[in-house]
Amino acid sequence: MPSLTVHAGGLTLRNPVMLAAGILGTTGASLRRAALAGAGGVVTKSLGSVPRDGHPGPTIVQVDCGLLNAMGLPNPSYKKFQEEIDIARTGGVPVVASIFGSSAEEFAGIARGLDADAFELNLSCPHAEKYGSELGRYPDLVEAVTGAVKAAANAPVWVKLTPNTADIVELGQAAQRGGADAVVAINTLKAMAIDIETGYPILGNRFGGLSGPAIKPVAVRSVYDLALRLDIPVIGVGGVTSWEDAVEMIMAGACAVQVGTALQKGYGIFEEISLGLARYLERKSMTLEDIRGMAGRHY
Ligand code: RRO
Numbered sequence: 001m002p003s004l005t006v007h008a009g010g011l012t013l014r015n016p017v018m019l020a021a022g023i024l025g026t027t028g029a030s031l032r033r034a035a036l037a038g039a040g041g042v043v044t045k046s047l048g049s050v051p052r053d054g055h056p057g058p059t060i061v062q063v064d065c066g067l068l069n070a071m072g073l074p075n076p077s078y079k080k081f082q083e084e085i086d087i088a089r090t091g092g093v094p095v096v097a098s099i100f101g102s103s104a105e106e107f108a109g110i111a112r113g114l115d116a117d118a119f120e121l122n123l124s125c126p127h128a129e130k131y132g133s134e135l136g137r138y139p140d141l142v143e144a145v146t147g148a149v150k151a152a153a154n155a156p157v158w159v160k161l162t163p164n165t166a167d168i169v170e171l172g173q174a175a176q177r178g179g180a181d182a183v184v185a186i187n188t189l190k191a192m193a194i195d196i197e198t199g200y201p202i203l204g205n206r207f208g209g210l211s212g213p214a215i216k217p218v219a220v221r222s223v224y225d226l227a228l229r230l231d232i233p234v235i236g237v238g239g240v241t242s243w244e245d246a247v248e249m250i251m252a253g254a255c256a257v258q259v260g261t262a263l264q265k266g267y268g269i270f271e272e273i274s275l276g277l278a279r280y281l282e283r284k285s286m287t288l289e290d291i292r293g294m295a296g297r298h299y
Pocket of ligand 1: 022046069070071072073074122124125126132187188208209210
């Protein structure tokens with residue numbers, strides 16, 4: 001079987017199929033389980049500087065084409081999560097801490113106080129006042145936050161970008177100027193659902209983020225544009241459900257992919273995607289490097 005090892009944004013991954021932020025990342029045990037099930041790396045639920053309950057329920061609704069969530073950044077604070085990261089690390093793969101704040105200083109403070117294998121800056125949650133895309137849609141703020149965390153952190157810094165913008169490449173370029181080791185594209189698309197019997201929005205927060213198969217073409221296009229224009233690696237996330245999706249994302253230019261909503265199928269998804277990817281490469285007599293960015297070389 002061809003090697004699936006990748007060097008992505010300052011980390012070495014035994015395979016390019018990672019657990020995405022926000023899914024099963026709330027305990028060390030579930031992160032470890034994803035690692036033992038075959039994930040090449042795992043990302044925690046986003047961590048802030050103080051404990052947070054999140055939005056009122058309902059916080060998740062299944063729609064025809066994917067999943068709509070407005071969790072609202074619930075987390076016990078980064079200080080209380082260090083022991084979970086230490087447990088997650090016993091799974092034997094890199095543990096990436098997703099972090100959020102409302103200013104460059106708050107982000108930097110968390111990165112300084114947390115021991116993780118890399119940081120993924122959440123500059124893209126689509127539905128939290130003062131956080132996420134409320135900062136992350138401004139290139140100057142993306143650059144400032146990235147620069148502050150790079151100066152504070154002793155681990156690689158990845159920046160997760162929002163698709164809820166006119167030009168995601170501008171945001172990627174800002175992250176690159178700030179010194180990011182990689183960008184991660186994309187977070188969820190701002191969306192909503194309405195109960196037609198009552199006329200009420202279904203989510204407690206009214207608006208939420210759409211994930212799953214519906215957003216995969218948006219993610220593929222975003223990864224493609226970013227990979228063509230940036231010098232730093234791009235990690236692809238958004239609707240990856242099968243090994244074919246992973247191949248498509250890598251052909252768009254991704255070094256690695258993250259799987260979130262498809263975890264509804266169970267932990268077996270990691271091995272299923274890795275195995276499918278390896279068999280595909282073997283059948284085509286190609287390596288991961290051969291197919292990475294292939295779609296961009298045809299024009
Ligand atoms: O917690 C959430 O509601 C959430 C976050 Br932090 C995010 O980045 N993306 C998302 O869809 N939901």
